[in-house]
Amino acid sequence: MDVKTAEKHVKDLQNILNQYSYDYYVLDKPSVTDAEYDKLLRELIEYEEQFPELRSPDSPTQRVGGAILEMFKKVEHRSPMLSLGNAFNEEGLRDFDRKVRQAVGDSFSYVCELKIDGLAVTLLYEDGLLRQGATRGDGTIGEDITENLKTIKSIPLKITDPITIEVRGEALMSKKSFEALNQAKAERGEEPFANPRNAAAGSLRQLDPKLAAKRNLDIFLYAIADLGETGVTSHSEGLDLLDHLGFKTNKERKKCANIEEVIAYVEGWVEKRPNLAYDIDGIVIKVDSLEQQQELGTTAKSPRWSIAYKFPAEEVVTTLRDIELSV
Ligand code: NAD
Numbered sequence: 001m002d003v004k005t006a007e008k009h010v011k012d013l014q015n016i017l018n019q020y021s022y023d024y025y026v027l028d029k030p031s032v033t034d035a036e037y038d039k040l041l042r043e044l045i046e047y048e049e050q051f052p053e054l055r056s057p058d059s060p061t062q063r064v065g066g067a068i069l070e071m072f073k074k075v076e077h078r079s080p081m082l083s084l085g086n087a088f089n090e091e092g093l094r095d096f097d098r099k100v101r102q103a104v105g106d107s108f109s110y111v112c113e114l115k116i117d118g119l120a121v122t123l124l125y126e127d128g129l130l131r132q133g134a135t136r137g138d139g140t141i142g143e144d145i146t147e148n149l150k151t152i153k154s155i156p157l158k159i160t161d162p163i164t165i166e167v168r169g170e171a172l173m174s175k176k177s178f179e180a181l182n183q184a185k186a187e188r189g190e191e192p193f194a195n196p197r198n199a200a201a202g203s204l205r206q207l208d209p210k211l212a213a214k215r216n217l218d219i220f221l222y223a224i225a226d227l228g229e230t231g232v233t234s235h236s237e238g239l240d241l242l243d244h245l246g247f248k249t250n251k252e253r254k255k256c257a258n259i260e261e262v263i264a265y266v267e268g269w270v271e272k273r274p275n276l277a278y279d280i281d282g283i284v285i286k287v288d289s290l291e292q293q294q295e296l297g298t299t300a301k302s303p304r305w306s307i308a309y310k311f312p313a314e315e316v317v318t319t320l321r322d323i324e325l326s327v
Contacts, residue, residue, distance in 0.1 A: 003054070010047050010051070014044065014060060017040055017041060017060040018060060020032055022066060025067070026069065029198065030195075038310065041061065062300060064083045065083070065136050065138050066138065067138065069143055072143035072145065074137075075134040075137075075141065076140065077137075077140060077142060079226060084302050084308040085301075085306070085307050086310050093309060099304070100304075103295060104287070108287055108289055108292050109287075110258075110287060112283055112285050112286075113250060113252070113284045113286070114280045115283055115308050116170035116222075116250070116278065116279075117195075117279040118170040118171050118219075118279075119171045119205075120135070120169075121133055121134065121135055121136070121168070121169060121204070121219070123155065124164075125165050125166070125167070128161060129157065130146075130155065132144065133146045133155075135204070135205065139301075145204050145205065149204065151212045151217070154218050156247065159245040159246050160244060161244075165224060165225075165245070166225035167221050167223065167224055167242060167247060169221035169223070171200055171204060171217055172279070173196040173200040174278050175196060181193065181215065182199075196278065200215075220250045221242050221247040221249055222239070222284075224241065228290060233291070235289075235293070281310060282310040282311050283308070285307050286305060293305040
């Protein structure tokens with residue numbers, strides 16, 4: 001393909017993906033399924049790899065998240081809230097493993113966690129007290145949603161030790177709460193939420209904490225922003241510290257000695273996923289040692305020491321389309 005034709009495809013893909021991102025991140029109202037979005041994004045990545053001169057700084061491949069809603073106070077993150085690279089199959093996972101081994105050698109372990117399908121948030125505690133809670137936003141600037149987050153009962157207002165710490169996690173709505181909410185909305189003749197992720201995001205990104213309080217949201221914490229400052233030497237120790245401080249972490253995590261164990265964990269969750277009380281859209285794999293994480297470093301968009309395996313699309317994929325076609 002010549003560069004002129006490629007340029008047209010790249011422009012079209014960038015425009016459509018930017019529109020989809022706006023609907024998803026800003027309006028909390030996706031216009032296509034995640035599988036459809038991911039497919040177009042992969043196409044764009046392939047074009048940009050083939051023709052790097054067409055990769056612009058505002059391309060969806062270079063950005064984290066979406067725009068910030070004006071109605072919220074802006075919060076500048078003390079360290080960036082990044083996205084994650086994706087793997088869609090076993091080969092993608094093995095490729096990630098090869099790159100990790102090339103960089104740090106063969107002596108390391110992974111931690112596998114469920115990839116919770118919710119809204120990424122950050123919580124700042126000062127002297128043990130919750131001071132501020134914010135969305136990821138564009139990764140650098142987020143929205144101050146402290147009052148809404150305070151309505152989530154599993155977020156402690158005070159932690160065990162009187163320390164200053166910033167922690168990150170995923171706010172979510174359970175499948176059961178989502179169904180009850182949409183049922184109530186239907187009875188009132190209101191438009192339903194597309195999925196629990198959008199319901200959670202929509203509940204936290206509105207101005208009335210009383211409304212958020214009614215939505216029965218929950219959270220899993222999965223990271224400490226400045227892990228190095230806490231004295232721990234690995235991600236798994238960081239998760240144990242979160243437990244000690246009184247945070248809710250996800251107990252399905254598993255330390256894996258190699259990529260074979262990672263693949264077995266992923267395969268297990270493809271089976272068990274429907275039985276969970278909340279939605280997950282994949283498995284996050286992280287190099288455990290903090291020192292090795294630092295050796296691997298990050299790109300502008302995502303850490304090189306972690307990858308998200310994305311589950312193949314479920315039947316919901318066609319359902320969303322069907323809804324669109326039938327209205
Ligand atoms: P991502 O969802 O692929 O991964 C990064 C996020 O994973 C983190 O920000 C964090 O919030 C979350 N996460 C959940 N559990 C985690 C754990 N245990 N450890 C670490 N992180 C964890 O990346 P993204 O940048 O948020 O966005 C891409 C996603 O949004 C894709 O799934 C894409 O399909 C979807 N999207 C969909 C549309 C649409 O129109 N349907 C538009 C834009 C984006």
